[in-house]
Amino acid sequence: MKIFRILVCLVAVIASGAMFVSCDNTPKLPVDVQYDIVAIGDYKTMESSRPEITFTADGRFHGTTGCNRYFGEYTVEGNAITIADNMGMTRMFCPESDSQEQLIADQLPRIAEFDVKGDNLTLTTTNGQVLHCVKSAVQPEVEEPVEEKEAETAVERAYNAEK
Numbered sequence: 001m002k003i004f005r006i007l008v009c010l011v012a013v014i015a016s017g018a019m020f021v022s023c024d025n026t027p028k029l030p031v032d033v034q035y036d037i038v039a040i041g042d043y044k045t046m047e048s049s050r051p052e053i054t055f056t057a058d059g060r061f062h063g064t065t066g067c068n069r070y071f072g073e074y075t076v077e078g079n080a081i082t083i084a085d086n087m088g089m090t091r092m093f094c095p096e097s098d099s100q101e102q103l104i105a106d107q108l109p110r111i112a113e114f115d116v117k118g119d120n121l122t123l124t125t126t127n128g129q130v131l132h133c134v135k136s137a138v139q140p141e142v143e144e145p146v147e148e149k150e151a152e153t154a155v156e157r158a159y160n161a162e163k
Contacts, residue, residue, distance in 0.1 A: 026078050027116040031057040035121050035133035040103055049097045051104055052136060053123075065101040067094030070108065081123070083109050107131060 037051040038044065045051055049066030055074060056062070061083075062071040072087035087109055094101055110125035119135035 027114065029055055029076050029081065029114055030116060030121065031055050034063075034136040034139055036136050037063075037104070037131055037133050039130075039132040040107055041129045043100070043103060045100055046097055049094075049100070051100065053131075053133060065089075065094075065104045066097045067101055068092055070105070072108075074111075076114075079113050079115060081111055081114050083111050085109075 032054065034052055034054045037053060046066060051064055051066045053061060053063035059073055059075060060071065061074050062069065064070070068090040070087060070089040073084040075082045075084075089105060107125050107129050110127055110129070111123045111131070112126045113124045115122045115124075121133040121135075123131040123133065125131070
């Protein structure tokens, strides 16, 4: 009988520990997945020059406003996301998407939290704007890391070919 009580207690402890471990509902930011930004608040982005955003596993992000490219660094803690102050952007003249470009450039540095539901990514800014993103139909290719010993530069190939 004493062994039975010990087993029941042991099972209860293991089960309660499993409940605590499995109760984490914090969303994970998808990395190396390209998203189309389909709306910023009430503004619907232009389908002909749809802006995009991709967060990478190394703490960087990049995308396009529909005309210009942007890039920077980010950190995540839970569902909070912080965009670093070092965000950069190309500056081509884009008359057809100027207002969209300005809105994106203004809101990206303010992103403060995210939520993921299926193929949808929602980015919320510090001023309450919501960027609605949908997983892009075309995904960027993610290069597998090459072992340093396997990597051969063009110079090394030319040198080795002459031997």
